[in-house]
Amino acid sequence: MRPKLRDPSLFKENVCYVNGEWVAAGSGKTFEVHDPATGELIGTCPEFDAQDTEKAIKAAEVAFEEFRHRTGRERSKLLRKWYDLMVENAGDLATLITWENGKPTADAKGEVTYAANFLEWFSEEAPRIYGDTIPSSVPGNRVFTIKEPVGVCGLITPWNFPAAMITRKIGPALAVGCTVVCKAPGETPYTPLALAELAHRAGIPRGVVNVITALNNTAEVGQVLTTNPTVRKVSFTGSTPVGKLLMKQCAGTLKKLSLELGGNAPFIVFDDADIDLAVAGAIASKFRSSGQTCVCANRIFVQRGVYDEFAAKFADKVRAFRVGNGFQQGVTHGPLIHQRAVDKVEQHVRDAQQKGATVVLGGHKLPDLGPHFFQPTVLTGMTAEMAMAAEETFGPVAGLFPFDTEEEVVRLANATPVGLAGYFFSRDLHRVHRVAEHLEVGMVGVNTGLISDPAAPFGGVKESGFGREGSLYGVAEYQVTKMVTYGGMGRPLQRSSLLYRVMARSCRLEWKMEPRPTEDLVCCHNDFSAHSVVVGPDTLKVKAIVDWEYAGFSPRPRLKPSISAVSARLWLSREKSTMCKGSRVLCKRLGTSR
Numbered sequence: 001m002r003p004k005l006r007d008p009s010l011f012k013e014n015v016c017y018v019n020g021e022w023v024a025a026g027s028g029k030t031f032e033v034h035d036p037a038t039g040e041l042i043g044t045c046p047e048f049d050a051q052d053t054e055k056a057i058k059a060a061e062v063a064f065e066e067f068r069h070r071t072g073r074e075r076s077k078l079l080r081k082w083y084d085l086m087v088e089n090a091g092d093l094a095t096l097i098t099w100e101n102g103k104p105t106a107d108a109k110g111e112v113t114y115a116a117n118f119l120e121w122f123s124e125e126a127p128r129i130y131g132d133t134i135p136s137s138v139p140g141n142r143v144f145t146i147k148e149p150v151g152v153c154g155l156i157t158p159w160n161f162p163a164a165m166i167t168r169k170i171g172p173a174l175a176v177g178c179t180v181v182c183k184a185p186g187e188t189p190y191t192p193l194a195l196a197e198l199a200h201r202a203g204i205p206r207g208v209v210n211v212i213t214a215l216n217n218t219a220e221v222g223q224v225l226t227t228n229p230t231v232r233k234v235s236f237t238g239s240t241p242v243g244k245l246l247m248k249q250c251a252g253t254l255k256k257l258s259l260e261l262g263g264n265a266p267f268i269v270f271d272d273a274d275i276d277l278a279v280a281g282a283i284a285s286k287f288r289s290s291g292q293t294c295v296c297a298n299r300i301f302v303q304r305g306v307y308d309e310f311a312a313k314f315a316d317k318v319r320a321f322r323v324g325n326g327f328q329q330g331v332t333h334g335p336l337i338h339q340r341a342v343d344k345v346e347q348h349v350r351d352a353q354q355k356g357a358t359v360v361l362g363g364h365k366l367p368d369l370g371p372h373f374f375q376p377t378v379l380t381g382m383t384a385e386m387a388m389a390a391e392e393t394f395g396p397v398a399g400l401f402p403f404d405t406e407e408e409v410v411r412l413a414n415a416t417p418v419g420l421a422g423y424f425f426s427r428d429l430h431r432v433h434r435v436a437e438h439l440e441v442g443m444v445g446v447n448t449g450l451i452s453d454p455a456a457p458f459g460g461v462k463e464s465g466f467g468r469e470g471s472l473y474g475v476a477e478y479q480v481t482k483m484v485t486y487g488g489m490g491r492p493l494q495r496s497s498l499l500y501r502v503m504a505r506s507c508r509l510e511w512k513m514e515p516r517p518t519e520d521l522v523c524c525h526n527d528f529s530a531h532s533v534v535v536g537p538d539t540l541k542v543k544a545i546v547d548w549e550y551a552g553f554s555p556r557p558r559l560k561p562s563i564s565a566v567s568a569r570l571w572l573s574r575e576k577s578t579m580c581k582g583s584r585v586l587c588k589r590l591g592t593s594r
Contacts (some may be wrong), residue, residue: 012194035368038325050217082198096194101334121166126175132436148480159186160294196211227250233477245379258467260458293395301413304403304404323366345394418463419461463489
């Protein structure tokens with residue numbers, strides 16, 4: 001049964017958004033999209049291939065030449081209008097998310113708000129994009145930087161947040177003046193396409209935002225985005241193995257790259273924590289979107305002194321969950337996205353059981369509800385030898401690991417090749433600082449289970465990737481910094497006039513003391529590299545200008561600091577003088593005057 005949309009035109013079937021137009025795949029091929037809760041067919045979408053993707057890139061390239069020159073205020077207004085349209089159509093967007101992703105309506109509405117906030121935040125940041133003025137180490141020079149858009153961007157987004165992952169990437173790209181080709185996830189393409197429709201209504205110029213779809217051709221489309229030289233930036237959110245592949249493909253054209261990859265988040269409860277607060281934080285972190293988030297608590301470490309208390313209270317909270325179709329009132333948790341996700345969750349539970357864990361709650365599939373439902377599960381007695389300790393479960397299974405000391409749990413928390421997010425609960429201020437600094441992750445939640453914020457940098461370390469999304473740091477991911485140096489601008493006025501007088505006096509003295517008939521006059525400076533006063537041969541009417549070392553002064557003459565730039569008088573034989581710039585050996589000191 002199709003859910004009703006207030007604006008049915010937001011449901012875009014069999015078309016993608018390229019160059020301001022709705023187009024089908026050149027081959028005419030499509031792929032099916034199914035409701036994860038029921039398994040029913042939602043509709044079909046274009047199966048874009050390499051040629052279709054190249055056309056989208058070309059459209060973005062043409063649009064970039066004009067869009068990059070729009071002012072920050074203009075780009076801000078476009079993003080703000082897009083944000084306003086998201087707010088106006090929040091109900092329909094939430095319906096699409098629940099339909100194709102499965103998350104309950106309340107969660108879907110929360111995602112729409114979260115996604116829209118990225119557009120709002122970056123719309124406010126667009127007018128504030130500017131460079132720096134840097135004090136030069138060379139007197140007379142002025143240095144400043146210009147922040148420029150990197151160019152056409154290829155964006156590859158995941159299915160677990162079909163709205164927020166789009167706006168978190170497109171928002172900063174448009175704010176700085178980039179254009180984008182966004183490859184929407186094959187599992188949840190309709191929400192991104194609806195956002196493209198709203199971008200069109202917001203007046204975003206043709207070619208600036210392009211949203212394409214593919215399922216079976218995902219690898220082919222990804223290869224084009226990562227190898228086409230026109231694309232200067234790629235941003236990907238997904239698994240670590242795919243991220244490594246994309247990084248290799250980007251290497252051929254040295255693209256700017258952001259990777260937000262897999263996690264294995266530790267969630268630590270110390271015995272001095274507020275247990276009720278820790279339980280609430282663990283529930284929010286672990287079971288949001290049925291555990292299908294890259295920052296959800298994957299390993300819950302509880303100190304032995306509070307282990308039993310925490311486990312009991314935690315299980316009671318999970319027991320109150322209601323699993324079902326996200327459109328049904330009162331449902332708190334929906335299905336997993338597909339059968340592969342269900343199989344992995346079940347595998348992790350069975351592995352833990354076989355190795356000694358106790359299933360306190362759940363542990364089984366729920367076929368009566370639909371093909372992709374799994375019970376919210378709580379496991380105790382977890383150990384480091386179990387699969388859940390090493391792999392991201394990405395499902396509604398919480399394993400509780402006991403620990404004894406702070407040093408032990410930090411070591412266990414860091415015993416993974418990835419490092420996206422980490423959480424811990426403690427009321428000891430000294431411990432808060434110690435543990436936050438020692439966790440090898442890109443983001444830390446202290447006494448909270450929710451860390452995402454449009455104003456905060458989001459990203460990981462180690463094999464969880466690099467680069468940041470959201471915040472001012474996310475803006476920088478779509479920029480290049482150009483340095484500009486202005487030279488020959490002279491010293492500050494007061495000092496400059498004093499040095500000029502000294503230099504002029506010195507030059508007059510030299511000019512009055514004529515060289516012998518076989519000699520020429522050259523000017524020797526104390527240190528050309530440290531002074532902005534450069535007097536050319538035409539000004540002094542001398543044969544050449546050399547520094548002390550070329551003139552044969554070793555060590556350099558000791559001059560008073562106040563006249564350190566004063567010229568000295570030097571004569572060289574006429575036949576040698578033409579070589580005095582290039583040969584220290586041929587320079588001969590015949591006399592000086594200060």
